[in-house]
Amino acid sequence: MVVLENVVKTYRRRRGDVKALSDINLQIEKGEFVVVCGPSGSGKTTLLMTIAAMLQPTSGSVCVEQNDLYTMSIRDRAKFRAENIGFVFQMFHLVPYLNIIENVVLACRCVSPLSAVADGKGGQQAGGVASRDSGAVKANELLKQLGLAKRAFHRPSELSAGEKQRAAIARALFNRPKIILADEPTGNLDPDNAASVIGYLSEFHHSGGTVILATHGTEAEQFADRIIHLHNGSIDNSG
């Protein structure tokens, strides 16, 4: 499902080039829960962004769902991302001037109305066929499932860190993506909230979704099908 072949990513800096990914070859199957471990600066985020169709590698190819991402146009890549990939970040990245339900529905705007129907998932496929009203209904359901129903009309600044991250998960789940990419999703959370977030990601995994989680902690390892260790941009070992 996710195939990286000879992926190299080099950042060009004034003081010299920095190789963030070095000849990565990786295959992640559909429905896998993969944890990418490694210290800060090992290339975890770069790897996730490359898989997310947001960071073009210097060389090599990235295929997701048999789509060679970086041969697609920027517009098509954005559409692909909106329809197939959900994100959870360490810093939550909720839009500060929108309330929680609006933050969740924000993802709805970007999915084409026909895509979900076309791939046979029908009305259940949230963003795709969701009208604005049904989008709000679906967002409410998600918030209820994540224990945020009472926070739906609150601004992000009024929420705790754990609540913000759950809101971010609701946003990531809204379009029923095939893959969730989570970059240090528990980095700013206490152990209880961290466990809760990992639990939600695990639920998504059990429902058939693929999770790729980058972390330098160990709390997600028990849920992982596979653990990939990154060191200086290279995979140390896998499985």
Added chain:
Amino acid sequence: MTILNLIFKEIIHRKINFILGLLAVLIAVALFISFFTAGQASSRETTRLMRDMGFNLRIIPKKTDMSKFWMAGFSEHTMPEEYIDTFASQKDISYNHLVATLQAKILWRDVEVILTGLEPERCPPGREKPPMSFEIKQGTAYIGYELAQRLELKKGSTIDIRGKTLTVEKALSESGGVDDIRIQCHLRDAQDILNLKGQINEIKAIDCLCFALTDDPLTVLRKELDAVLPEAKTIQMKPMAEARAQTRQLVRNVFAVIMPIVVVACGAWIGVLAIMNVRDRQQEIGIMRALGYDSGRITLLFLGKAVIIGLLGAAAGFFIGTAMALNFGPGIFKVTAKAIKPEYVWLAWSLIVAPVFTAVSSFIPAMIAITYDPAVTLREE
């Protein structure tokens, strides 16, 4: 969640940025409108003052001896009355308010008077304007102050000049000049009195207010007259004409110097605010890109906001600018107190130009926004 919805919510969230942007447009539009409104009024008032000063062009027979002309105040020669028909029918001339005139010095009731016959004003085709001077009806006369006093004439008095009976329409107030010994009547009556049927000795006129200070109006005016009436020549009352052009140019200079500075300063101000806004919103842009918002939608977020600032700033600026012109204009442009009035056509122009201006000022920041690498901004803590 529509783009417009997002724009309004962001505006409410970042009020200071919005208010500062609005202020920039408001100041630019208000200054422009106040200067323009007061300037227009100044221009109208200048025209009116010039009108009150009288005609600044005199077309007389070419053979006129200028020494005698200046001594007498009019030409001793005459020209056919048809000259004015020919001249007034020309489309592309810089003359306007043409008045056929016949003047002569006569002895009447043992007093030397100047008899002046005037025809109603004529304007070239397509340039019709309200008359500058009063119209004298046939059979009536306007009597200068000195004559009226000496001969005890008043409105309604009947006078007889060389067998022609006229009714005094008005005894004029003191002018302090030659008009005090003048009898003004209709051109036909003057021609009858002087036995000069179909003759005039002057066409009074005013130039078209279309010359710049750098032009030589007299050369242009004479060239135009020569082409149509080679038997006549033009004299320009230079001090009057120059005062007129300079007053008009003064207002233009204010516009030419101040307005570009205001426009550039406000454009830069809006641009800087937009850049600050883009920097503040890097992560928001990043997450939108991650959610699949394409460059067009991100651009719309910024340009849409700029257009809203432009529209609101233009509307508020127009009314504030007009209020400024009405309140402070008379103090700046001393002669325009009564002539200042709202120029509503500029509200429509402001509502078109200001949003375009703000959108252009925000264009580079919007382009910066779409080039932000979401992979970088989303990684920042």
